[in-house]
Amino acid sequence: MKKQYLSISKLLTIAAVLILLASCNRDNNYTGHAYFPDMAYSNAFETYASSPNFSDSVRMLLPVNGTIPRGKIPYQYAAKSFDEQQRAGRELVNPYQPSKEILERGQAEFNIYCAMCHGEQGMGDGHLFKSGLFPVQPTSLRTNYVQDKPDGEIFHVITQGSISGLMGSHGNQISEDDRWKIVTYVKNGFKVN
Ligand code: HEC
Numbered sequence: 385m386k387k388q389y390l391s392i393s394k395l396l397t398i399a400a401v402l403i404l405l406a407s408c409n410r411d412n413n414y415t416g417h418a419y420f421p422d423m424a425y426s427n428a429f430e431t432y433a434s435s436p437n438f439s440d441s442v443r444m445l446l447p448v449n450g451t452i453p454r455g456k457i458p459y460q461y462a463a464k465s466f467d468e469q470q471r472a473g474r475e476l477v478n479p480y481q482p483s484k485e486i487l488e489r490g491q492a493e494f495n496i497y498c499a500m501c502h503g504e505q506g507m508g509d510g511h512l513f514k515s516g517l518f519p520v521q522p523t524s525l526r527t528n529y530v531q532d533k534p535d536g537e538i539f540h541v542i543t544q545g546s547i548s549g550l551m552g553s554h555g556n557q558i559s560e561d562d563r564w565k566i567v568t569y570v571k572n573g574f575k576v577n
Contacts, residue, residue: 459555463544469537476536480568487576490569493562497554506574520550525570538567 506525
């Protein structure tokens with residue numbers, strides 16, 4: 385009678401099945417063996433967690449000093465200096481002529497950002513002052529003192545605030561475009577045509 389030896393191919397098949405079964409793992413969190421695991425699975429650090437890799441141990445690094453956003457030129461005239469305010473008045477040029485569209489936009493922005501202090505007509509009688517919430521009377525923007533200022537000087541005051549600091553800077557709230565439109569509206573005597 386011929387002996388029933390297992391053939392090589394059967395042995396190999398059984399071995400392969402065993403290896404396959406053995407490689408099944410009940411632990412669903414186990415990702416298996418990996419070649420260079422630290423490259424395959426990079427460490428996800430929390431954005432603001434401390435870091436062993438940088439000397440100040442901050443992970444969310446600040447941009448390099450002097451970095452500026454694309455398409456934006458930093459404002460060149462320092463705050464709280466009369467010389468700088470006047471220099472802005474001499475050098476900055478209002479890109480807009482008073483047209484209905486520009487003035488209406490200027491009026492809308494003025495009413496949002498300035499009217500609560502200076503009043504809708506710029507008389508210095510806005511709600512915050514009249515209700516006593518703001519202690520100082522805001523300058524009337526209808527006076528010659530303001531109306532005779534070059535556009536760039538008013539632009540500067542909006543951007544950096546007043547010299548005393550009583551009026552804060554609006555450079556971060558109002559786009560450069562809209563600041564010029566507000567200036568155009570103020571210098572047009574609060575009229576939209
Ligand atoms: C929180 C209240 C407040 C808001 C908001 C405000 N201002 Fe003023 N503004 C003042 C006060 C107060 C002064 C007087 C400040 C001073 O003498 O230092 C002033 C002064 C000014 C002056 C005269 C600056 C000078 O050289 O004497 C201009 C121009 C002006 N504001 C325009 C604006 C415009 C335009 C806006 C809106 C973008 C605005 N202000 C928003 C309170 C405000």
